[in-house]
Amino acid sequence: MIKEEHEVAMLGAPQSPAPVTTTVINIRSDTALPDHIVWSLFNTIFMNWCCLGFVAFAYSVKSRDRKMVGDITGAQSYASTAKCLNIWALVLGIFMTVGSIVVLVFIYVAVYRR
Template identity: 85%
Template sequence: MSHNSQHFFLGAPHGVPPTYEMLKEEHEVAVLGAPQSSAPVTTTVINIRSETAVPDHIVWSLFNTIFMNWCCLGFVAFAYSVKSRDRKMVGDMTGAQTYASTAKCLNIWALVLGLLLTITFIIVLATGSLMISQTISEMIKYHGGY
């Protein structure tokens, strides 16, 4: 095999067995020999983008919709997550990333606001219960058992 035919197959990934088409082309190049023209050999590089994973945060949005839906932020985040998934299915990664970023921001706000309001509600409920029980015990003492 000539040096030019070996150079032709350097682009194959290492560790991957050659396919039938690659072996067939290698055989054809070996049989035909090196190119006879004296023109310089040009190469073309094709960059194939690997599909980057754009998280759509749909599970987080669903959780916030069901459990932390204060001010409907969880529902709005869920809507943006669905839009992000739709954009990803169409192939618009920029649009998917934009919607996913908005969904993430809304999910953070829904979670923080939901936790703060839930904790506040628990504190108010606990202090209210204590105040009611104290008031009842004082009324019992004051009225002499009635």
């Protein structure tokens, strides 16, 4: 045994007549509240038609801040707004991208025929 272990073994349990009091600390588990920050970042970088991706990213950051402070209700509110904006940004981004490709193909075909 090392010296510290020997000293602890020699001391033994406390011999005080007073009752032993315990302290219980309740640590809240991290709530599984999604803030959609990765999805918002993707929409900000790739699908940022009408700046919806950037606005969704701002709401995601606000949701994460509220979650860190402990305001679960506020975090849920910002997260649901970010989710809605992300859905619209993704749908609008897909439609605008496909529409742009179709228009470019029609322009290319029109120029090629001349």
